[in-house]
Amino acid sequence: MNWKLPLGLVLCVLLPLSVAASAVDDTPDIIALRAKYLPPGAIPYPDDNPYSAAKAQLGKTLFFDPIFSSSGTLSCGSCHKPDRGWEDGLSLAVGDSRQALKLKTPSLIDDAWLDRLGWDGRFVSLEAVTFAPITGKQNMNMSEAGVIARLSSIPEYVHDFKTVFDDATISRKHIEMALATYERSIVAAQAPFDRWAAGDDAAISQAAKRGFAIFNGKGRCAECHSGWAFTDGSFHDIGVAKDGDVGRGRLFPTSVKLQHAFKTPTLRDVALRAPYMHDGSVPTLEAVIDLYDKGGIARPSRSEVIKPLGLTAQEKADLLAFLNTLTSRAQPIDIPAPPR
Ligand code: HEC
């Protein structure tokens, strides 16, 4: 018997496979899906704290000024570092006294769109967060009066607050408004994924396109990391937090589902933001994918969406390739020198 198959037959069998593997982005489903990830319009600034360029610039100078920490060495930007996806690369943040806090520094990217902030969502606005790190004993360890006295002793700040707020004295409210205005301007820069979402088929690899399909399909990631900012702004137990680490459950002690629940983080610039999770317990993106594949700690609070996924090695690699397309190569930002 002749075992050689005619070339035509071989092509008939192989061609459909290779077409299927290389044309993930051509299916109507994927085109419809990727269009859901186009960025929204303008940054939403609240009516009671509208944008002005001078206010954002003042907020930026304050953000990078170590004047807010007791020792005068730690600024907001020491923990929320622009070149690390606005995190610091540490498992747990380290405050002014060099002691570790209980939480990892979260990213600030696209916070303007969130109406609950903090890993447990206890802050209702960017303005409301401001003095928590400043007066936190383990964080910057300053009093409100101490901060105002320091700022008021610097003529440039007195001048800038007067210009922006038409107010002769520097107040807590205006410090909050200036910092929050700057923070709202911290938005995701264009990543390869965005070029693909906008229609450039060559912007990401075939592996990443398959990964996107897994992200929205078998992996069920998009059920929580939804939309162009890759977060639903909500709180879930994904089976990571250890006993006693209840997250949002502290605010809602009788809710079963909010025990061990933490805010869904954005996945923008995620490759720059290791280690991962609110407790910094997961060192790499590969380990994050393995964790979701296993399904985390099974308990009543765990989201029903989280369960063992049975991903193959190829699917894990594809998912990783996709996650890596969410990282932009933004120009480094100019960090203003403190005015003194
Ligand atoms: C020692 C490191 C450190 C410093 C300094 C620091 N932060 Fe943070 N930041 C954190 C940590 C940790 C959290 C998480 C706190 C929580 O969830 O309760 C956080 C949370 C936030 C959040 C909420 C983000 C979100 O998406 O939920 C904002 C906004 C924020 N910080 C702004 C600031 C500002 C403004 C300053 C300066 C006044 C500042 N931070 C100083 C570590 C720091």
Ligand code: HEC
């Ligand atoms: C049920 C909602 C949900 C699903 C489904 C989900 N996530 Fe998450 N994700 C979260 C929450 C909540 C956190 C933060 C958990 C924590 O810190 O304890 C998180 C954290 C992460 C982080 C770490 C980000 C950081 O800032 O530390 C990555 C990366 C991530 N998820 C990727 C994925 C991928 C990939 C999938 C699909 C395989 C997925 N997620 C599925 C809700 C979800």
